[in-house]
Amino acid sequence: MDGKKFAERLLKRELSRRDIQAGLAKMGLGVAAMSMLPSAAKAAPPKLTVYEWAGYDVPDLHQSYIKKYGGSPDFPLFASEEEALQKIVSGFKVDLAHPCSYNVKRWREAKILEPIDTSRIPNYVDIWPKFKEIPQTQADGKTWFVPFDCGNSSILYRTDLVAPEDVKDPSWSLLFNEKYKGRLAMYNTDTTLIEIAARVLGMKNFNSLSDEELEKVKPLLKKQREVLRFYWDDATQIEQALASGELVAAYAWNGSVKVLKDQGVPVEYMVPKEGILTWVCGLVRVTGGQGDEQAGYDFIDSMLSPESGVFQISTGYGHSNRKSYEMTDPKVLAALGFDNPEEKFARADVSDEADEPYRSKYIALVNDIKAGVN
Template identity: 40%
Template sequence: MDVVDQLGAMREGKMSRRAFTRSLLASGVAIASVPVGARRAMAAAEDQGTYFTWGGYDIPELFQPYNEANGELPNFAVFGGSEEALTKMRGGFVVDVSHPCNSALPRWVKTGLFQSIDTSRLSNWPDVMPELVDLPGNMAEGNDIWMAPFDWGQTSITYRTDLIDLEGEEESWDILWDPKYKGKLGSLGAGADAWWIGAIKAGVPFDQLDTPEAFEKIAAVMREQRPLIRTYTDDNTTLEQALSSGEMVASMTWNSSAVQLQAEGVPVKFAKPKEGALTWVCGLMVHKDAPKLDKAYEIIDSLISVESGKFLIGDYGYGHSNKKAFDEFDEETLTGLGLSKNPIEILQAGHFQIPQTQEWETKMNEMFEQIKAGF
């Protein structure tokens, strides 16, 4: 199949964006970043809804029910971090459904840009795990909710087991601060992950983040790490390729990177740091001016379906909000993925993000960008 055929297959939903990208790279074809506006224009027909999401979720495998009902995929717009997404929507970018995480939820609600979700319009809602719905700031008036939970998981370290020798020591966040790996370490590029990891490294409890002392401690460890990092990026594929080639020996990643690399035969492991991993729940919110409200509910219903859950668990290694999706896997498989049918077991085993104020978020992002720039 040549590049033109592959592009057609991707647009028709027969080939995932991830598979398409890997195929091009294997053929020596360079990939250029496409602006959000261009992505939207190139996507599905104008009568479809628009889903604003993280890179890697704009794939056909998560939209089988939607595709079957509409004959096409939704439009996709991609962001690198939730603060970037919120800034664009505050600036007038209107979508149908967006994909924040629990730490951003109260701030997103406070903007007034979103409408509560009428769960009676979702056929899969009865199978959504209630533990994932019960998040700070998620209940709206009339027993509706602001965010329908979709995926949950961890941020930890994916490392090459053949290139890092722990010498009998426990796995630790110290790997990403080890001078002997200078220039061979990677990190997610958004403060929404990296700054919180810095807090774990600095020993700052999440309920004490918003103090001058906490900022100083976290900034100090992030500055200590800066000379060691080869790449800061929110493009998972970039991190995975560098780990696969051996260009990097370890990187901060989400669950999916380790699962993808293991499936390709790359000797990696998703660490269980002795200090604890970062844990999170992400979900789906409806814009108050959603142009295609009916399609918005179809997008959400597709994402919380068993079909999408089976893919998300099996191929990405993330937890899913539909409890029936876990019935597709035996306990041994789930344990191997670091998952459980009881999400609280996983979420409470790590450090669960606590929502912060917009002022804190702005200050944190400004500080982290300065540190990444070498200041």
């Protein structure tokens, strides 16, 4: 996506947080550039600074906070969690931040997080139970993370272009199928490529693969590289390619499902037998924050409200408050694959991140594969 088109879609609020992140990365932009882009009103008393993804600073997501305090917090923006972590470690002062669950352990070990008193967050009781049990977000008998938004990563495919026998037994292996060479696409990520290949091979310890197991994963990644049309950075790439028939299947997020179904494109979102990937992001309290503590808790509670959840779901992604789904149009839920949320979130396989030294090994291997070194 070129810069002009990116800016136009951002102004129209057509981009999700993940689309914005991918678009910025593709154009080589970061938080400095984001300061020039539109955001919500700032500098509302009392003082509160929330370090956010672009697109989550909109007033629609914290209306009860605005009603109580007369305006929004200050919203410095980041383009990636690693950028946010390094800046906070370097002394950047914020009160709250919005990482994903798989990064909470790293942030906590960097000693930049404060525990959260969930009794001060009334809406916390309505969070999906599975999200309260995510590993690494609870430690030392304390809560370090409040789930807010969520989504899936799976295969989005054209029902009229993929043979029924190839999806009868739904599997991630579709993205490695030589039958569709040149008509498949994968997200331009790193450790996730390892995890998906490992799942196809029947491995369970995705985040701690031995060197011998990685040697078994390598040929599958090389095979995938040869059958892909491209690794995508921007979700609009696969949406347009699937709509035109250039692609028959691609790794995708929920938002793309809604976009294509709204256009009348015959697509389905797979639930692979090896497991659909679920990501959950949320809010944390940051050590050294200089803002009002009660305002911070009120902001978290506002983001968790069912009304905020209805707006969040309308953007194409899920929300942690179960009551939001009762208030959302059933047709919208069905289009996003949330028509049976109770079952869906009970079975969610929430993504985790590999610790070192595995993380660095995975990244090095994937980089070599993409570069054609291996």
